[in-house]
Amino acid sequence: MSANGWTTLVVFLPPALLIFTVFVALPMTEAAWYGFFNWNGYGRPEKFVGLKNYQQLFGNATFLRSLVNNGLIIAVSLLVQLPLALGIAMMVAGRIVGAAWFRMIFFLPYILADVAAGLIWRFMFDGGFGLPSLVTGALGIAPYYLLADKTWAFSAVLIVTLWKYFGFHMMLYVAGLQSIDKSLLEAAEMDGASAFQRFWHITLPLLGPMIRLSIFFSVVGALQLFDVIVPLTGGGPFETTNTMVSFLYYFGITRMRVGFGSAVGVVLFIICVTFAFGYRRIFMRDD
Amino acid sequence: MTLRKSLFVAACIAAFSAPAFADTNVTVLHVSENPAQRGLWEKIAADYNASHKGVNVQMKYLENEAFKAKLPTMLQSDSRPDLFYSWAGGVMQAQDKAGFLKDITADVATVDQTLSPTAVDAFKVDGKVVGVPFEQGEVVFYYNKKLFEKAGVKAEDIKSWDDFLAAVKKLKAAGITPIAVGAGEKWPMHFYYSYLVMRLGGEHALTDAKAGKDGGFKSPAFVDAGKRLRELAALEPFQPGYLQTSHAQSSGIFGDGKAAMDLMGQWLLGMQAPNSASGKGLPEEDIGILSFPVVAGGKGKATDTLGGINGWLVSKSAPPEAVDFLKFFSQEKYAKEAAASAAYIPVVKGADASFTNPLFKRLASDLAATTYHQNFFDQDLGPSVGRVINDVSVAVAAGEMTPEAAAAAIQEAADQQ
Numbered sequence: 001m002s003a004n005g006w007t008t009l010v011v012f013l014p015p016a017l018l019i020f021t022v023f024v025a026l027p028m029t030e031a032a033w034y035g036f037f038n039w040n041g042y043g044r045p046e047k048f049v050g051l052k053n054y055q056q057l058f059g060n061a062t063f064l065r066s067l068v069n070n071g072l073i074i075a076v077s078l079l080v081q082l083p084l085a086l087g088i089a090m091m092v093a094g095r096i097v098g099a100a101w102f103r104m105i106f107f108l109p110y111i112l113a114d115v116a117a118g119l120i121w122r123f124m125f126d127g128g129f130g131l132p133s134l135v136t137g138a139l140g141i142a143p144y145y146l147l148a149d150k151t152w153a154f155s156a157v158l159i160v161t162l163w164k165y166f167g168f169h170m171m172l173y174v175a176g177l178q179s180i181d182k183s184l185l186e187a188a189e190m191d192g193a194s195a196f197q198r199f200w201h202i203t204l205p206l207l208g209p210m211i212r213l214s215i216f217f218s219v220v221g222a223l224q225l226f227d228v229i230v231p232l233t234g235g236g237p238f239e240t241t242n243t244m245v246s247f248l249y250y251f252g253i254t255r256m257r258v259g260f261g262s263a264v265g266v267v268l269f270i271i272c273v274t275f276a277f278g279y280r281r282i283f284m285r286d287d
Numbered sequence: 288m289t290l291r292k293s294l295f296v297a298a299c300i301a302a303f304s305a306p307a308f309a310d311t312n313v314t315v316l317h318v319s320e321n322p323a324q325r326g327l328w329e330k331i332a333a334d335y336n337a338s339h340k341g342v343n344v345q346m347k348y349l350e351n352e353a354f355k356a357k358l359p360t361m362l363q364s365d366s367r368p369d370l371f372y373s374w375a376g377g378v379m380q381a382q383d384k385a386g387f388l389k390d391i392t393a394d395v396a397t398v399d400q401t402l403s404p405t406a407v408d409a410f411k412v413d414g415k416v417v418g419v420p421f422e423q424g425e426v427v428f429y430y431n432k433k434l435f436e437k438a439g440v441k442a443e444d445i446k447s448w449d450d451f452l453a454a455v456k457k458l459k460a461a462g463i464t465p466i467a468v469g470a471g472e473k474w475p476m477h478f479y480y481s482y483l484v485m486r487l488g489g490e491h492a493l494t495d496a497k498a499g500k501d502g503g504f505k506s507p508a509f510v511d512a513g514k515r516l517r518e519l520a521a522l523e524p525f526q527p528g529y530l531q532t533s534h535a536q537s538s539g540i541f542g543d544g545k546a547a548m549d550l551m552g553q554w555l556l557g558m559q560a561p562n563s564a565s566g567k568g569l570p571e572e573d574i575g576i577l578s579f580p581v582v583a584g585g586k587g588k589a590t591d592t593l594g595g596i597n598g599w600l601v602s603k604s605a606p607p608e609a610v611d612f613l614k615f616f617s618q619e620k621y622a623k624e625a626a627a628s629a630a631y632i633p634v635v636k637g638a639d640a641s642f643t644n645p646l647f648k649r650l651a652s653d654l655a656a657t658t659y660h661q662n663f664f665d666q667d668l669g670p671s672v673g674r675v676i677n678d679v680s681v682a683v684a685a686g687e688m689t690p691e692a693a694a695a696a697i698q699e700a701a702d703q704q
Contacts, residue, residue, distance in 0.1 A: 038703070040671070041359040043385030056703075127528045145528030147471075150687075236471060237530040238687050239678070253356060256381070256670045257703075 028269060034262035041258040053263035062251070063264070066242040069154060073222040073243070076158045077165070082214060085166045086207075089173030090199075103174060107167040114164070114227030121160045122147065122232050147233055150240045157241050160228050165221065169214045176210030177203070212283050219279070223272055244268050310343040313609045315599070316361075316368035318351045321557060323630035327621065335615050342608045355670075362387045362602060369605035370613065373418055375409040375596050376662055377669020382600065383412045389601040392416040394610045398617050405660040406634040409596040419613045420598035422631040423660070424552045425650045426478050428577040429559075431569060434463050434547040442575050446589070448486070448515060448582040455524045458547050465524040467546035469534035470684070473677035474665055478550050479519070480680040481664040482579040482593055483512035489586030490659035493667065497701070504697040513683045513690025515582065520684040530685060535562045542568035550579070552595060553632060553650055576649050590658040595666065596634075626651070668701075675700040 035053055037045035057063050092102045109117065124130045127145035136143050147153050180203060188198050204211075226245035229235060235242040235250050242250065244264065252261015315332070319325050325346070332344040347368065349357065354372070361367050362382065373379050382388055392415055399407045399416065406420035435442055438461035440454045458465040469475045484492050488508025496504045526532065526546055535558065541549040542563030549555055560568025581589045599616075601609055622635030629644040632651050639651035654660065665673030679693035688696070 040381050042362070042381045042387065122531075126531075143527055145531055148528045148530035233531075234471060236473075236681075238682060238685070250674075254352075254670060255674050256359075256378070 031262040031265045031269075034259050035266050037259040038257075039259040040256040045259065049259070053260045054267075056260065057263055057267065060251075062239040062242060063244075063247055065240060066244050066247040069157075069241065070223055070225070070243050072154065073158065073161055073225055074219050076162060077218040077222050078215060081162050081166050082169055082211070082218060084162075085169035085214070086173050086211075088166075089170045089177060090203075092170070093174045093177040103171070106170055109164045110167040110171075112164070115231050117160060117164050118228045118231030121156070121163075125156050148237055150237045153233055153237055154241045157229060157232060160232060161222075161225065164228065165218075169218065172210050172214045172217075173207065176207045180206045209284075216276075216279055216284065219275060220272060223268065223275070244271075310341050311606050311608050313342065313344045313370065313606065313612055314368045315344060315346050315612075316354070316371040317346060317348060318354045318372050319348070321554070321630065323628050324625070327625055327628070327630050331616055331621055332612075335612055339608070339611075342612075344608075344612050367602050367604065369602055369609040370599045371602065373410075373598055373600045374663070374666040375418070375420075375598065376666040377671075377673065378666070379410070379417065379600060380412055381669065383415075383417055387603055388412075388417040389603050389605055389610075390415050390417065391419075391601055391610055391613075395419055395614065398614050401619065401636055402617065403634040403636060403654070405657065406596050406598070409662055410598050410600075418598045418600040419617055420596055420634045421617070422595075422597050422625075423634050423654055424554075424594035424596075424632060425653055426482070426550060426552050426579070426593045427650070427653075428548050428550050428579065429541065429555055430548045430575045430577055431541070431544055431546075432573045432575050434458070434544065435575070437461060438463055438547070440547075442577050445577060445580055448580045451580040452519065452522065455519065455522050459522065459524065464526045464540075464546040465522075465548060466526075467532075467537040467540040467549045468525050468529050469532045469537035470525070470529045470681050471531045471536075472534045473674075473681050475534055475537065475551065476684055477663075477665055477677045477680040478593065479516050479684070480512055480676065481661070482550075483515045483582065484508050484664075485591050485593060485659075485661055486579065486582045486587035487511050487515070487585040489588075490591060490661075492586075493661065493664065497668070502698075504701060505691075505694045509694040509697065510690045513679075513693050516680065516684050517686060517690065520686065530681070538562045539564065544569060548577070553647065556629075556646060571644070571646060574646060576646060578653070588658045590653070590656060592653055592657045592660045593663070594654070594660065596660075596662050598634075669704075671704060672697060672700045 034045055036048060036050060038047040038049045038052070039045035088106060092099045092106070112120075125132065125146045127133055127136070127143035127148075132144045132146055146156050184202055184206075185198055188202055193201070224245055225243045226249065229241060229243055229246040230249070233241040235246050245268065248261050248264040248268065252258065252264055315328075317325075317328070319328070325348070328346050332346050335344050336342060355378075358371065362385075367387075379388075395416060398419065402420060403423060406423050407416075410416060410418035410420055430442060432442075435458075438458045440457050445451050445454050455465040488495075488506065492506070492508040495501055496506055496509065500506075526537070526540055529537075532540070537546075537549065538551075538555055538558040539562030540546050541555070542559030543565060549559075556571070556574070559574075560566065562568075578589055579593070581587065599613060601613070617635060619635050619638065622633035622638035623641040625631050625633045626638045626641035626647070627643060629642065629647045632639075632647065632654065639648070639655050642648040642651050661667070663673075664676050667673070668676065675697055679688060679696050682688035683690055683693045
């Protein structure tokens with residue numbers, strides 16, 4: 001390395017390294033350390049319990065349920081949200097009248113604060129005066145309270161997540177679509193390729209990097225979903241709508257079981273890191 | 288240097304070199320959203336500052352959940368408050384065990400004699416006084432007089448649990464939702480479970496369970512309380528969708544006259560109007576108070592009361608002025624003002640005479656005549672076991688969990704402590 005290179009290193013590395021250590025490495029190491037203690041957050045952790053927190057965690061039906069719920073969010077994001085976002089992106093990416101307006105309208109839910117979205121939908125799902133009441137009222141049957149139904153309440157979370165984040169992915173796709181060279185599509189059209197063939201053989205492959213990026217955001221976002229849950233369902237009814245992070249909050253922080261909560265954090269961290277590195281190495285190597 | 292940069296630097300210098308105060312600062316951190324209560328406290332602080340040169344008492348507010356989440360960190364930092372709000376119970380004990388609280392036994396000995404003994408006892412840890420209470424509450428059934436009349440239910444005839452169940456049936460038969468409950472937040476349902484434990488097991492039920500006597504939380508009092516709660520819930524007395532209803536919503540349902548009863552603390556009286564659809568709520572003369580009924584064969588008395596006990600804790604590093612302010616705060620004249628304006632139910636003896644609001648007057652006289660006052664179970668037991676009690680209360684009521692399994696779940700949480 002040249003003398004100049006060393007100077008750059010000495011000047012620019014310490015701030016970044018310091019920030020990373022103080023805000024990422026240290027808290028993670030501390031959390032991992034707390035995970036071995038039965039600790040309520042007051043004073044220093046003293047009651048060492050080894051792996052007992054982890055044992056409790058994997059024997060906890062609510063935690064296992066929240067893992068399944070995270071899986072469901074990922075599934076719905078990948079199978080419903082992304083195709084939907086792509087479909088709408090195709091419609092609003094072109095230079096047609098009002099496209100910019102539609103893009104903005106579809107993007108609006110994403111800008112809205114998660115907590116506000118959760119509160120709004122809590123009212124929308126209310127059996128007494130929300131959307132279900134229009135249906136049950138018209139049919140003359142008893143009101144239906146989706147958020148109080150332990151079998152279906154989680155579908156409310158899925159709907160809100162879908163509604164809230166598809167605009168973000170749509171925007172990614174719009175940007176991707178607009179960067180595709182139009183002459184490729186025109187050439188294919190002249191050669192007699194059908195609309196589907198053009199989409200399948202030209203648009204989709206060229207959109208590849210954007211799709212891989214959007215899947216990445218989608219999965220990481222799904223693993224960390226929290227803000228919508230709290231105002232919408234609070235994890236209820238009967239703890240059927242928790243995600244890992246809301247589980248951490250309700251069973252670690254509000255119950256002052258900081259050691260146990262840290263163990264949840266460590267598990268979440270391992271899942272996220274494994275996914276992030278694995279995915280980037282396998283799918284995003286060339287992007 | 289550009290103008291903007293030099294302004295920025297100037298701002299930084301100003302921010303980091305705040306003028307040295309000659310005054311002693313006393314910060315008081317609270318969670319109250321009640322305007323009458325806050326107004327009175329601000330006034331007390333202002334009075335103190337005016338009469339004590341060189342001392343500056345400041346009331347600071349943090350939202351309830353934020354307060355609970357931040358306090359452990361704050362107490363370990365240099366920005367810890369000198370006096371802070373407390374619900375006594377498990378959290379206070381944890382704070383004391385970690386060495387954050389000051390022993391003020393000797394300082395407040397004379398003050399404590401002027402306060403309600405149950406409230407004073409709640410702020411002791413192992414016989415040592417760590418805080419001073421200011422208010423006490425009571426959980427009772429508030430009922431809508433007009434709806435009771437419509438269904439032909441007479442409140443004064445409801446003495447036992449069976450009378451109560453009969454009244455619920457009668458209300459239902461008249462097409463009225465008997466009870467509003469915010470089970471979405473869980474803790475409103477734990478009032479039923481707690482009161483049933485108290486009525487069945489008497490004043491030693493909770494202390495015995497904590498000590499692990501008679502099977503701990505698996506004792507007959509807890510299991511039977513679950514059975515009684517399920518017995519009530521099986522009548523479907525709650526508003527439809529009660530599992531998702533928040534506490535504020537349920538207060539509004541009561542305020543709109545859409546449910547006949549609400550088992551709640553005294554704050555319901557301040558909440559029923561603003562949360563009602565009309566914004567007006569029920570006029571206070573249409574609201575009656577019914578004590579939680581006794582259960583046949585139970586050891587508890589009708590005059591045993593359940594309710595919150597709130598006070599101020601003194602942090603270890605607090606200056607002597609903080610304790611002095613607490614004494615100033617606990618004067619009878621301020622308690623009387625609190626009572627006269629129905630801001631809260633003060634714990635200073637004799638202040639109950641100053642209540643003009645008949646509903647508050649009733650609560651204050653119940654508390655003055657109590658045979659045993661119990662702090663909220665979820666506060667008494669601390670957040671870990673407390674939240675499990677809240678969870679299982681809802682699960683048992685909804686028939687999701689058997690009373691035996693619920694009792695076992697509480698014991699399990701207690702064992703993990």
